Amino acid sequence: MPTQHEVDEAEIRQQIGKIVEGIRAKDLEGLKRIYATDVVSFDVEPPLQHVGVAAKLKNWTSAFTFFQDVTYEVRDLALTVGDDMAFGHCFGRLSGTLQNGTATSGMWVRATFCFRKIDGDWLIVHDQASVPFDIASGKGVTDLEP
Template sequence: MSTEQAVDEVDIRERIDALVDAVRAKDLAAVRTMFAPNLVSFDIEPPLRHLGAGAKLQNWTKVFTVYAELDYEVRDLTVLVNGDLAVAYAVNRLSGTLQSGDRTGYWVRWTACFRKLDGAWLIAHDQISVPTDFATGRSVLDLEP
């Protein structure tokens, strides 16, 4: 790995740490700084594809509205850098207390493709998924890494 790749990997990891902090704080303005304007997101909720950073931010707005208290964890993060493109993947946990007072939490699989635009690493594509039980057709939300 070149020195530049190592520096870029550290930068991306720091950006992901900042995203985690922003989600925990329910800070939409800070979350916004993570995404390229023309982001394509295969998010966990319908539709199949969300186009543009605005659509992704609407999803985070929904999450921030539903949760009274929110925690976010990234585990087993891998970052691969090649030039102005990078891929990061991990299993992430969204958990907390809903506005109803109920506690909830589940792990998702997360992959993000970063592009270096004007010197900043931004997420140009992400995919969030959960495993499916094919026999029932239902998502499996109780798995642990």
């Protein structure tokens, strides 16, 4: 019989899987169910923070406009799970076919997710996507691989 901790970790991994599925399907409604209504997101695009699920979905809508077909890959997901809070980190990459028909392998970002168990569901209350920064050039480094 699995422990509650094992059950919770499996549920969080399923939520990450739903993000991957939701992005591939460009399913905003499906993605909406994964985030808390008051999620705070530190995404790769300005501004510094996006507050609320509507702002998070606006980011996904913006990303989807660039792609005919889009995929999202997660590597090296590590989770730490408590009773009602959890966090995880991984590498993530959006790739696919752009609207003009060009295939792109995208770029890897560092991703962090913070989950809270709300009414029995593990929802993302904070996420952050970032790229390493080259201090000398003042630019993000987008060609690294995990």
